Amino acid sequence: MTTAPQTAVTAAPARRVRSGAPRSGDRLAGWAFVAPFLVFFIAFLIWPMIHGLYLSFTDVSLTGAGGNLIGFANYSEAFADGDVWRSLGNTAWFTLLSTIPLVVIALVMAVLVEQGLPGQWLWRLSFFMPFLLASTVISQIWVWIFNPQLGIANAVLNVFGLESVAWLQEPETAMIGVVIATVWWTIGFNFLLYLAALQNIPPQQYEAAAIDGAGRFRQFWSITMPQLLPTTFLIVMLQVLASLKLFDQVYQMTGGGPGGATRSILQYVYEVGFTGYRFGYSAAISYVFFAIIIIVSVVQFRFTRRSDS
Amino acid sequence: MSAAAATAPRRVSSRGRGPEKKAGPGRIVAFVILALMAIGWLLPFLWAVNTALKTEQDAASSTSWIPENGFTLESFADVLAVGNVPIWAWNSLLTSVIITAITVAISALAAYAFARIDFGGRKWLYAVVIASIVVPGQVLIIPLYYEMLALRMVDTYWGLILPQVIAPAMVFILKKFFDQVPIELEDAARIDGAGRPRIFWSVVLPLSRPILASVSIFVFIGAWNNFLWPFLIMNDTSLMTLPVGLQTVISAYGIVYSQVMAQAVMAALPLIIVFLIFQRQIIKGVATSGFGGQ
Numbered sequence: 001m002t003t004a005p006q007t008a009v010t011a012a013p014a015r016r017v018r019s020g021a022p023r024s025g026d027r028l029a030g031w032a033f034v035a036p037f038l039v040f041f042i043a044f045l046i047w048p049m050i051h052g053l054y055l056s057f058t059d060v061s062l063t064g065a066g067g068n069l070i071g072f073a074n075y076s077e078a079f080a081d082g083d084v085w086r087s088l089g090n091t092a093w094f095t096l097l098s099t100i101p102l103v104v105i106a107l108v109m110a111v112l113v114e115q116g117l118p119g120q121w122l123w124r125l126s127f128f129m130p131f132l133l134a135s136t137v138i139s140q141i142w143v144w145i146f147n148p149q150l151g152i153a154n155a156v157l158n159v160f161g162l163e164s165v166a167w168l169q170e171p172e173t174a175m176i177g178v179v180i181a182t183v184w185w186t187i188g189f190n191f192l193l194y195l196a197a198l199q200n201i202p203p204q205q206y207e208a209a210a211i212d213g214a215g216r217f218r219q220f221w222s223i224t225m226p227q228l229l230p231t232t233f234l235i236v237m238l239q240v241l242a243s244l245k246l247f248d249q250v251y252q253m254t255g256g257g258p259g260g261a262t263r264s265i266l267q268y269v270y271e272v273g274f275t276g277y278r279f280g281y282s283a284a285i286s287y288v289f290f291a292i293i294i295i296v297s298v299v300q301f302r303f304t305r306r307s308d309s
Numbered sequence: 310m311s312a313a314a315a316t317a318p319r320r321v322s323s324r325g326r327g328p329e330k331k332a333g334p335g336r337i338v339a340f341v342i343l344a345l346m347a348i349g350w351l352l353p354f355l356w357a358v359n360t361a362l363k364t365e366q367d368a369a370s371s372t373s374w375i376p377e378n379g380f381t382l383e384s385f386a387d388v389l390a391v392g393n394v395p396i397w398a399w400n401s402l403l404t405s406v407i408i409t410a411i412t413v414a415i416s417a418l419a420a421y422a423f424a425r426i427d428f429g430g431r432k433w434l435y436a437v438v439i440a441s442i443v444v445p446g447q448v449l450i451i452p453l454y455y456e457m458l459a460l461r462m463v464d465t466y467w468g469l470i471l472p473q474v475i476a477p478a479m480v481f482i483l484k485k486f487f488d489q490v491p492i493e494l495e496d497a498a499r500i501d502g503a504g505r506p507r508i509f510w511s512v513v514l515p516l517s518r519p520i521l522a523s524v525s526i527f528v529f530i531g532a533w534n535n536f537l538w539p540f541l542i543m544n545d546t547s548l549m550t551l552p553v554g555l556q557t558v559i560s561a562y563g564i565v566y567s568q569v570m571a572q573a574v575m576a577a578l579p580l581i582i583v584f585l586i587f588q589r590q591i592i593k594g595v596a597t598s599g600f601g602g603q
Contacts, residue, residue, distance in 0.1 A: 029505040030428025037419035037480065038434075040411075044453065044472045045441055052452035064458075105346075112343045115336065119343075124592065125584075126347040130354070132580040134534040134552040140573045141357045144566060152356050155372045184353060192595040216335065245445050248536045252556060266447050273451050274541065286448040297443045 056284035062277040074284035084285060086260060087268040088292075090175070094250075094264065095243040097179045102239050103232065106187050110194030111224070128188030135185075135248035142181035143168065143253055153177075168254050171261035178250050178262055185249070186242070190235050197231035198224070233304045240296060265289050354577075361385065361571040368567040384571035394575065396547055397554035404469050404539075404550060405532040411474040412528045413521060420483035421509055425495070435484075441477045447537060454541060468542045469550070473532055479524050486520045487513065523594030526587050530580065551576050 056074055059066040078084050113123045130138065145151045146167035154164040167177045201224065209219050247266040250256065256263030256271075269289065273282030360368050361384050367376035388394055422428065423435045453472050454463070462468030490513055498508045514521070539550045546557065555572055584591060 026426050026505075027428045030422045030426035030431060033418045033422035033426060033505070033509075034428075034434065037415040037475075040415060040471065040474050041438070041441075041477075044456075045444065045449070045475050048449040048452035048456060049444065051455065052449060055452060055455065060455075062454075109343075109346060112339050112346075115339050117336065117340050117343060119347075123343060123347055124588070126350040128592070129581060129584060130350070132530055132534075132584050133577050134555075134580075135536045136552040136555045137573045137576050140555070140569050141353055144360065144570060145353055145356065147566075150369065150372055150566070152352070152372055184350065189595060192592055196595070241443075241445075245447055247447060252536075269447070270450070270537075270541075273454075279451050279455065283451040286451060290445065290448040293445055293448075294443060 052283050053287060055280055056287050058280045060280045062274065062279050066280070074281045075288070077281065078285050078288055083260070083268060087263045087265045090262060091244060091246055091264045094175060094179065094246050095240055097175065098182050098243045099236065099239045101183050102187055102190055103235055105183065106190035106235070107194055109187070109191045110198055113195060114198040127191045130185045131188035133185070136252060138181060138185045139249050139252035142177070146177050169258060171258050174254050174258060174262045178253055181249055181253065190239065193231060193235055194228065197228055201227050237300045237304065240300065241293065244293060244296065357570045358574055360567055361574045363567050365565055365567045384567040385575065388568050388571050388575065393546065393554055394572065397549055397551040400548060401533055401551040404466055405529050408470050408473045408532040409525050409529045412476050412479065413525050415474065416476055416479045416524070417483055417521065420480045421487050421513060423480070424484045424487035426505065438477045438480055442481065450537065450541060457542060463542055464545045464548060466548070469539055472538060473535065476528060479528065482524060483520065486517060490516055519590070522590050526583070526590055527594055530583070533580065
């Protein structure tokens with residue numbers, strides 16, 4: 001270790017001076033501090049990852065029966081399985097439908113709240129509070145709201161002269177219902193990220209622009225929007241990854257129905273493993289999904305980096 | 310009251326931002342849009358409370374906000390009388406507190422070592438931990454369940470708790486914070502003869518209270534609300550957490566609308582109270598980390 005370790009954002013000059021002469025006790029102390037985390041990290045993350053990969057090449061079942069190595073049979077079955085493709089398609093559709101409003105509406109909320117209008121406490125509470133609720137709670141509330149006869153979703157539609165909809169019971173509208181519930185539930189997180197980014201823009205920039213005669217919209221386009229770009233990339237990245245992991249609310253609101261119209265890929269993993277008892281096949285589908293997550297992460301990371309420079 | 314007071318001073322500084330401060334037409338339009346959105350966001354929850362306060366007969370017969378038979382706490386009493394909700398709430402509280410304590414302790418120790426101690430292998434080990442942030446916990450359910458079967462931890466508190474204490478994102482957040490703690494303070498303590506554990510405990514930790522609070526709140530909320538893993542590992546009704554237990558009630562009793570809403574409201578209340586108390590830390594936590602929940 002001749003050079004100072006430069007992990008990510010560190011490498012403060014002050015530390016470099018000190019680490020030029022590492023103390024003999026530090027090697028031991030370092031590992032001692034890391035040890036408790038490392039034990040859990042290996043036991044409940046690294047080992048399951050390796051073991052899961054192994055299981056995906058076997059025909060093991062939940063009951064422990066089987067367990068023979070069967071090569072790539074699970075993977076070739078997954079690629080030929082119509083339900084895999086259908087639930088992947090549903091997941092992609094949900095990701096698209098949910099990400100757009102979760103970014104755009106969050107931005108609108110943050111920009112409006114940042115205007116300093118009266119009622120700050122109420123705005124934050126209303127927009128962020130649902131994010132803190134358990135998926136069970138939000139699912140129960142929204143199943144009730146979307147009840148075709150007794151729910152307020154249809155009552156609101158009727159007020160505007162529109163006809164009632166069967167919502168979660170129709171293949172065409174069930175996913176829309178899940179998206180609406182999800183937007184309501186999780187928008188507060190993106191809203192707060194945008195709000196923090198807006199508050200980091202120095203007010204002097206607006207003052208200078210105002211002196212130069214720039215109107216409010218001009219200021220928004222020339223000052224606010226460009227400076228929100230990195231935050232927008234971060235939000236889109238986190239949001240796409242979160243949406244791809246759809247399971248809780250869809251499982252509880254529709255059970256994947258009607259007729260599999262809202263079943264996500266993670267729900268299919270769950271069903272194959274825990275109701276179909278096929279652990280090996282289920283692990284293989286998980287790893288296909290994992291590969292997709294890694295590809296999406298890498299692509300987004302590359303894209304974000306390029307636009308930063 | 311305290312929550313409102315907590316945010317008020319922060320707002321004053323940025324209130325005058327932008328060119329106009331007077332109530333021009335633009336601001337009135339902005340206010341109206343904001344108010345409509347806030348109503349839209351509050352409406353689902355208000356309606357759930359409204360339903361919970363109705364008799365079942367009213368809830369199952371009309372969408373009117375004002376019930377024919379008046380408001381009642383009957384549904385809350387009925388849900389509590391069934392008996393499982395307090396047990397589930399206790400299970401949630403117990404496991405969430407233990408998960409939070411273990412997660413914060415082991416993450417802080419590791420983050421400090423990554424930030425400040427020069428030990429062989431630190432660089433690649435930290436890289437592995439950071440890379441593992443992308444691993445979705447959901448893809449590990451099969452091997453983890455298998456592991457828990459082998460460890461005989463299915464249907465136990467430890468089986469629920471242990472897989473949830475790994476939080477690489479929290480290690481990342483804490484390391485970034487520890488990087489900024491002035492090294493001079495640690496050097497001063499070292500000259501006074503303090504060893505690593507002592508420096509960590511007496512110098513670094515006291516300076517880290519705000520970030521530790523943010524991380525703890527996030528880990529706690531995540532654990533309290535977690536659904537998939539507790540749902541898989543707990544089959545015994547008396548060991549279930551609140552989110553998992555509530556889910557079984559819907560399927561078991563058919564639908565008793567006012568009771569389901571009473572349950573939902575009761576399950577939501579602790580988190581709303583946590584938010585009202587820790588509003589500032591939560592908002593700052595999201596703002597500074599960007600990782601938070603999810």
